[in-house]
Amino acid sequence: MTxxxxxxxxxxxxxxxxxxxxxxxxESMLQEIKEEAARxxxxxxxxxxRAWKLARIDIKKLxxxxxxxxxxDSGD
Numbered sequence: 001m002t003x004x005x006x007x008x009x010x011x012x013x014x015x016x017x018x019x020x021x022x023x024x025x026x027e028s029m030l031q032e033i034k035e036e037a038a039r040x041x042x043x044x045x046x047x048x049x050r051a052w053k054l055a056r057i058d059i060k061k062l063x064x065x066x067x068x069x070x071x072x073d074s075g076d
Contacts, residue, residue, distance in 0.1 A: 023048070033047055033048065
């Protein structure tokens with residue numbers, strides 16, 4: 001197996017990886033997600049994944065912690 005084959009196999013595996021991951025939400029947010037999941041007749045996981053897909057472009061626009069710290073330091 002070549003490195004290219006290994007890379008392709010790893011990329012394919014990462015797309016279908018369904019390992020459990022714990023996420024922690026404030027109680028009120030979790031309740032809202034549960035209500036929307038029930039309304040949509042979907043799982044909590046589906047709602048969170050869909051929310052991420054819809055919001056990720058906006059989230060990527062947010063400054064990183066390092067960007068904010070740099071801006072604050074230069075304001076003296």
